[in-house]
Amino acid sequence: MGHDISGLHHVGHVVRDMERALERYRRLGFTLPPPAYPAISAAEGTPAEPFGAGNTHAYFPRDFIELVTVVDDASGRIPADAHLIPLEVPADRLPAVVAAVRGTAANLAACLRRFEGMHILMFDSPDVEGAAARLHAGGVGHGGVHAVQRPVETREGTRLEPVRYLEIDGDDPATARGRVPEGRIGLAESPSAEVIDAQRRADHPNGAIGLVECVLCVTDGELAGVERRYESYLGRQATGSAVKRVFDLGDAKVVLVTASALADLLPGERPPALTDEPRPGERTSASGEPLPGERALASPAFVAYGVAVRDLAATERFLRESGLPVERSAEGDLFVPAAAALGVAIVFHQYTSGGS
Structure with a gap:
């Protein structure tokens, strides 16, 4: 029986400063187009201003890395080459669209309050509707299947490609919809042959050709519980040791590792704070830390993702x-x-015909 999840669709790196992130990723050898920002006019006749969140992508044939940031009214740091995308929707629908964009930005801002780094993981699915039904039957909450359109540069020019996706809801009713403790998790339908062809033409100086791994760090006592949660997401079981569990997705893998074993896996790496924001209503100190006797939620954190490269020695050079x-x-x-890559370690694997 085939699986309804077949790999990684994309990972999302949430950054504080898009201009700095573009410089760093290009220095890392990734090719990225100028970022895009939604824009809206505050009043009729006024120029459209960016709001919500901006993003750009490092594309591979079947998947991609997303860089995403929140528009900060205080700093106003928008890259000079950014593309502003005016929202062109009927007036009666505009409030709902604006609210949705602001909701996304609020979720991203909450992620940044934890740490700058990877907070988004979307799995690739050849059968989104089937996966949605399986998740529902297994008691995994989600917001249903939605469709969006994203621009794709094809041989015939730019076209809008429909993409269907769903986002998984956490078990805690105090957590926003579409967000689990480690961030935003979901799945999106596999790209069409035309999208694969378009994305195959992206050439990265570091030789990267595809996503093959993400690493989630958990507190030592939470490994079994997080493993069960991902079993329900992925519809398969993990293998490994008492401190490291691996979900094999075929051409990619999801690795769960305990905080005490992270440095054994990635020498020198230390996990970010494996706690979430205090629950609404909890008392905190002036620095935002829970006061004695108040609870901070134990939350896993993505600490690394991996890409396959054509020639590992050339990538190292x-x-x-x-x-x-x-x-x-x-x-x-x-x-x-992670200290040199804005909060997430980037692992480079030698490409093998059976691994990417």
Whole structure:
């Protein structure tokens, strides 16, 4: 029987400063187009201003990395080459669209309050409707299947490609819809042949050709519970050890690792705070920390993602010539530490015909 999840669709790196993130990712060897920002006019006749969130993508044939940031009215840091996308919707629908964009931005802002880094993971699905039915039958809450359109540069020019997706809801009623403790998790339908062809033409100086891994760090006592949760998401079981569990998705994998074992997997790495914001109504100190006796929620955190590259030795030369620190994982792969990659370690794997 086939699986309704077949790999990784994209990972999302939430950053504070898009301009800085673009510089860093290009230095890492990823090709990214100028970021896009939704824009709206505050009053008739006034120029459209960016709001909500902005993003850009490093594309591979079947998947991509998303860089996303919140529009900060205080700093107003929008890259000079950013594309503003005016919202062109009927007046009666505009309030709902604006509210949805602001809701997305609020979720991203909550992620940034934890830490700058990876907070989004979307799985690839050849059968979104079937996956939605399976999740529902297994008691996994989600917001249903929705459709959006994204621009794709084809050989015939730019076209809007429909994409169907769903977002998984957390079990805590105090958590926003479409958000689980580690961020935003969901699935999106597999790309069409035309999209694959278009994205295949993206060339990355570091030799990257596809997403193959994400690593989720959990507190030592929570590994079994998080593993059960991901079993329900993915419809398959994990293998591994008492401190590291691996879900094999075919051409990619999801790794769960305990905080105490993270440095064994990625030497020198330390997990970010494995706690979430206090629950609404909880008392906090001036720094935002829960007061004694108040609860902070234990939350996993994405600490790394991995890409396959054509030639690992060439990738290492490129990264070192770019002045970036390069380390070796326990499995012998290269990685740039989270401290040098804006909060998430990036692992580079040698491409093999059975692995990407």
